[in-house]
Amino acid sequence: xxxxxxxxxxxxxxTLDAVRLxxxxxxxxxxxxxxxxxxxxxLDLQQTPPVIGQQIHRRIRRLTNNPDPYLHQKxxxxxxxxxxxxxxxxVVRNSKNPLENAVRLAIAGNIIDLGVKTSISxxxxxxxxxxxxxxxxxxxxxxxxxxxxxxxxDILYLADNAGEIVFDRLLIEQLAKKKITVVVKGSxxxxxxxxxxxxxxxxxxxxxxxxxxxxxxxxxxxxCSDEFLAxxxxxxxxxxxxxGNFETLSEIDKNIYFFLKVKCPVIARHLQVPVGxxxxxxxxxxxxxxxEK
Amino acid sequence: xxxxxxxxxxxxxxTLDAVRLxxxxxxxxxxxxxxxxxxxxxLDLQQTPPVIGQQIHRRIRRLTNNPDPYLHQKxxxxxxxxxxxxxxxxVVRNSKNPLENAVRLAIAGNIIDLGVKTSISxxxxxxxxxxxxxxxxxxxxxxxxxxxxxxxxDILYLADNAGEIVFDRLLIEQLAKKKITVVVKGSxxxxxxxxxxxxxxxxxxxxxxxxxxxxxxxxxxxxCSDEFLAxxxxxxxxxxxxxGNFETLSEIDKNIYFFLKVKCPVIARHLQVPVGxxxxxxxxxxxxxxxEK
Numbered sequence: 229x230x231x232x233x234x235x236x237x238x239x240x241x242x243t244l245d246a247v248r249l250x251x252x253x254x255x256x257x258x259x260x261x262x263x264x265x266x267x268x269x270x271l272d273l274q275q276t277p278p279v280i281g282q283q284i285h286r287r288i289r290r291l292t293n294n295p296d297p298y299l300h301q302k303x304x305x306x307x308x309x310x311x312x313x314x315x316x317x318x319v320v321r322n323s324k325n326p327l328e329n330a331v332r333l334a335i336a337g338n339i340i341d342l343g344v345k346t347s348i349s350x351x352x353x354x355x356x357x358x359x360x361x362x363x364x365x366x367x368x369x370x371x372x373x374x375x376x377x378x379x380x381x382d383i384l385y386l387a388d389n390a391g392e393i394v395f396d397r398l399l400i401e402q403l404a405k406k407k408i409t410v411v412v413k414g415s416x417x418x419x420x421x422x423x424x425x426x427x428x429x430x431x432x433x434x435x436x437x438x439x440x441x442x443x444x445x446x447x448x449x450x451x452c453s454d455e456f457l458a459x460x461x462x463x464x465x466x467x468x469x470x471x472g473n474f475e476t477l478s479e480i481d482k483n484i485y486f487f488l489k490v491k492c493p494v495i496a497r498h499l500q501v502p503v504g505x506x507x508x509x510x511x512x513x514x515x516x517x518x519x520e521k
Numbered sequence: 522x523x524x525x526x527x528x529x530x531x532x533x534x535x536t537l538d539a540v541r542l543x544x545x546x547x548x549x550x551x552x553x554x555x556x557x558x559x560x561x562x563x564l565d566l567q568q569t570p571p572v573i574g575q576q577i578h579r580r581i582r583r584l585t586n587n588p589d590p591y592l593h594q595k596x597x598x599x600x601x602x603x604x605x606x607x608x609x610x611x612v613v614r615n616s617k618n619p620l621e622n623a624v625r626l627a628i629a630g631n632i633i634d635l636g637v638k639t640s641i642s643x644x645x646x647x648x649x650x651x652x653x654x655x656x657x658x659x660x661x662x663x664x665x666x667x668x669x670x671x672x673x674x675d676i677l678y679l680a681d682n683a684g685e686i687v688f689d690r691l692l693i694e695q696l697a698k699k700k701i702t703v704v705v706k707g708s709x710x711x712x713x714x715x716x717x718x719x720x721x722x723x724x725x726x727x728x729x730x731x732x733x734x735x736x737x738x739x740x741x742x743x744x745c746s747d748e749f750l751a752x753x754x755x756x757x758x759x760x761x762x763x764x765g766n767f768e769t770l771s772e773i774d775k776n777i778y779f780f781l782k783v784k785c786p787v788i789a790r791h792l793q794v795p796v797g798x799x800x801x802x803x804x805x806x807x808x809x810x811x812x813e814k
Contacts (some may be wrong), residue, residue: 240530262562
């Protein structure tokens with residue numbers, strides 16, 4: 229998905245929100261803002277939005293001299309999600325449709341995204357989890373995913389955020405784990421999950437986890453490692469979590485299932501669904517087959 | 522009031538909203554956005570926010586080759602306000618405190634501002650009018666204004682928007698009209714009232730109206746005419762309507778009463794009142810003496 233003009237004021241606002249979260253130094257706030265304005269005025273709109281997010285967050289890390297500014301938030305999100313895991317796991321296991329409920333929760337977990345909003349309260353996360361179990365779900369799309377998954381042999385699961393990967397674990401536990409490799413980011417960007425989060429949340433104990441070699445807040449193939457690109461090429465089914473992965477992969481010609489919570493009005497318009505939608509879609513398949521919230 | 526960093530993403534968003542209201546040509550949207558990003562990256566934050574608004578709207582008029590892009594909206598707003606005038610005038614006249622109610626309505630009229638939001642529904646305006654009659658009002662501040670007004674000899678009333686000037690007329694009719702000169706903008710900017718609006722709403726029939734010679738969405742003294750500056754210098758009381766006039770005059774050492782509806786979070790923080798406040802304040806006097814909504 230290309231950058232829309234509406235993304236630009238949003239980049240500028242996100243820049244300010246993000247840098248304020250990372251440092252109180254107002255000179256750095258101003259310097260970064262000016263750098264991002266400079267970057268934006270010559271922007272190639274044929275790029276995907278996470279390409280700019282990658283540039284902005286590289287600058288934040290450089291200007292604040294902090295390689296992982298969201299470390300504390302990520303640790304906290306993992307901790308909260310692990311607490312919720314203990315409550316959710318039996319709910320999924322004992323339900324009539326464990327796979328369906330695990331999909332619902334995996335999408336619910338996608339609310340833990342500091343790229344769009346700078347803070348998400350524990351109460352927001354918990355409410356989203358509760359709501360997710362009752363929002364209407366397109367059963368046909370779930371069935372298609374189930375059947376496609378059964379036929380696939382080599383599956384990549386592109387994770388999105390810290391905390392959220394605990395919710396992904398619930399879904400992965402309902403699937404044939406042997407066929408799945410989870411992919412995290414190569415190095416820190418916003419609160420995106422890295423190998424550290426996969427280890428600390430126990431994901432590496434149940435499934436192979438690799439990283440994509442990139443610091444893009446999505447899957448920006450041009451900045452991923454050759455190792456990841458080879459695995460991406462070879463996979464016959466890809467599960468893509470979150471907006472950043474959707475934005476970067478929506479036009480890629482692969483068998484990709486997109487699971488995300490729609491948090492921005494531009495993506496909502498692009499997908500023709502309301503903001504807040506628990507979205508489940510596939511390239512080439514009617515995107516409106518999603519769960520509206 | 523100086524530009525805050527938070528104003529910058531807002532300028533960018535307002536630019537896009539404004540140019541879309543004026544033309545459907547997406548190339549112009551993009552060109553203007555890039556020009557405003559370029560302007561913003563080198564911005565002198567010691568300026569007031571309307572200085573940038575002035576630059577942005579000059580560019581919109583130039584790029585669209587339209588000297589008065591908001592003409593239609595202004596005419597519509599004047600028409601609606603004149604309809605409301607017939608309902609409001611007897612309410613003010615027959616009330617126990619005509620001056621107080623006229624102040625309430627003059628502030629209510631300040632919602633008709635296309636600088637902050639690109640559209641305001643008739644229903645929003647009507648609700649705001651109804652609400653204004655019951656929001657709590659700082660009686661001491663009204664009394665101070667009344668007494669100060671009585672002692673003043675040469676009063677400038679700095680109008681803000683089209684439509685709103687009909688509400689201003691209600692207030693002016695409660696005051697000693699002979700002492701008042703209303704000031705409109707020198708040429709079109711957003712939906713700010715110009716001489717055309719003062720004439721079409723009948724204001725020129727009851728009170729002298731001059732223009733300030735400027736196309737700034739506020740009172741940017743550096744871009745006002747010498748004639749206006751002489752009158753401004755000479756006035757012993759100034760009534761300043763709206764956010765733009767507040768932003769440009771809040772630090773000026775004159776006896777200025779600011780009447781406005783607080784529509785932006787930066788001004789709200791600056792004044793330490795919630796967004797939505799019906800604000801009535803005076804330089805040097807505790808600003809929090811305002812009507813909270």
